[in-house]
Amino acid sequence: MELTDKVALVTGAASGLGLATSQALLAAGARVLAVDVDEGRLQQQFGELSNRARHRVVDVSDDLAVQAAVAEATDAWGALHIAVNCAGILGPSKTLSKGQTFPPKLWNRVIGINLTGTFNVVRHAALAMTANQPNAEGERGVIVNTASGAAWQGQMGQAAYSASKAGVIGLTLPAARDLAAHGIRVMAIAPGLFETGMSAGMPTKVSQHLIDQTILFPTRMGRPDEFAGLVRHIVENAYLNATTISIDAGTRVGTR
Numbered sequence: 001m002e003l004t005d006k007v008a009l010v011t012g013a014a015s016g017l018g019l020a021t022s023q024a025l026l027a028a029g030a031r032v033l034a035v036d037v038d039e040g041r042l043q044q045q046f047g048e049l050s051n052r053a054r055h056r057v058v059d060v061s062d063d064l065a066v067q068a069a070v071a072e073a074t075d076a077w078g079a080l081h082i083a084v085n086c087a088g089i090l091g092p093s094k095t096l097s098k099g100q101t102f103p104p105k106l107w108n109r110v111i112g113i114n115l116t117g118t119f120n121v122v123r124h125a126a127l128a129m130t131a132n133q134p135n136a137e138g139e140r141g142v143i144v145n146t147a148s149g150a151a152w153q154g155q156m157g158q159a160a161y162s163a164s165k166a167g168v169i170g171l172t173l174p175a176a177r178d179l180a181a182h183g184i185r186v187m188a189i190a191p192g193l194f195e196t197g198m199s200a201g202m203p204t205k206v207s208q209h210l211i212d213q214t215i216l217f218p219t220r221m222g223r224p225d226e227f228a229g230l231v232r233h234i235v236e237n238a239y240l241n242a243t244t245i246s247i248d249a250g251t252r253v254g255t256r
């Protein structure tokens, strides 16, 4: 799908991978509704932009809020062609720690945002996309989900995070199958370690250990614009569908 004048919804758009993706889509000529829970950063990043960018506070785990965001995009610009799920949290905790089990509230929060939040966007975006005129290829829309290498190689403390990301990979194929008849592609990206707000929250010792011990080449964190470039490619390449692409410089992690 060509990006010029297309309408995109990007979640987690105030920071890191979602911010870089929003900027890349805008630079390619698309219109972007940037959503996030962080109003201050949304305002800072998107407040001064042209009428091709809008922003809105949305918690992706809130189904009605996601539905309202999709409605804002279609009301403002007449259609929604692209949805990119980048909202996510880590929520680390061990299965057992100091005589306590993994906090059930934290489990539900991580699954609620990373997995249910992703599917909320898939559902509502897909419904809006069915109203689009198909292009010459028959395409009406493209949805890109963000999983993680942790889906396959979760480390200690990542039970909820890994489960949520494995769920994102799991839903991508059946959603693509469900939506193929509507001309909507669904893809997922599994990033390795990227330089974002999320990785900035890690102790430097931990991130340096990951860089030194687990990344094959080049031995550095990924840059958000490298992720954004892959999103752009997925949108533009009609032959990519129903699969997960790793972008991780050959990372293989150990237990911790």
Ligand SMILES: NC(=O)c1ccc[n+]([C@@H]2O[C@H](COP(=O)([O-])OP(=O)(O)OC[C@H]3O[C@@H](n4cnc5c(N)ncnc54)[C@H](O)[C@@H]3O)[C@@H](O)[C@H]2O)c1
Pocket (backbone or CB within 6 Å): 011, 012, 013, 014, 015, 016, 017, 018, 035, 036, 037, 038, 058, 059, 060, 061, 085, 086, 087, 088, 089, 113, 117, 146, 147, 148, 149, 190, 191, 192, 193, 194, 195, 196, 197, 198, 199
């Ligand atoms: N950075 C990495 O190394 C890495 C690796 C693998 C996967 N990921 C995934 O990439 C995605 C983007 O993360 P990032 O690294 O850019 O982190 P980030 O913390 O920089 O950005 C995540 C954004 O999501 C927003 N957010 C959190 N909860 C939300 C909610 N309920 N509703 C809407 N927005 C919400 C945050 O406010 C933040 O702006 C996440 O899904 C993350 O799990 C990141």
